[in-house]
Amino acid sequence: MADQDTNKDDSNLSEVFPTRPFCNEILSRRKLKKSQTRDGSKPVINKKIRIKVYNRKQFLKQIEEKDSVKLNNVETKDRSSPTIEEDVKIGKSPQKNLFAEIESKKASSTE
Numbered sequence: 001m002a003d004q005d006t007n008k009d010d011s012n013l014s015e016v017f018p019t020r021p022f023c024n025e026i027l028s029r030r031k032l033k034k035s036q037t038r039d040g041s042k043p044v045i046n047k048k049i050r051i052k053v054y055n056r057k058q059f060l061k062q063i064e065e066k067d068s069v070k071l072n073n074v075e076t077k078d079r080s081s082p083t084i085e086e087d088v089k090i091g092k093s094p095q096k097n098l099f100a101e102i103e104s105k106k107a108s109s110t111e
Helices: 002-009 021-029 056-064 095-110
Strands: none
Touching: none
16 A cells, blocks of 8 residues: 555656656655755845945046045055075976987987
């Protein structure tokens, strides 16, 4: 009788897997339990926060006007360039010569 109950709910299994009868057989034998999930991927926004309309064109006009916004000079220390210590010596890579030597040995061995 238990098999008859599961078959009532899964009457359209042949539509789900029409080319794989073994899948239909597996699904018809087992009844999955209902599960509850909690989707935590949705961002949580505080109810007190209100979204305002932002007029970008007007804001850019204000920036373009010289007297409307006063910008202060700021001193910065740019650390994006690489720092090379004084005792490090930089020269040409020997790989180019190495590859040329390998090619010449290859050519001489095939002759």
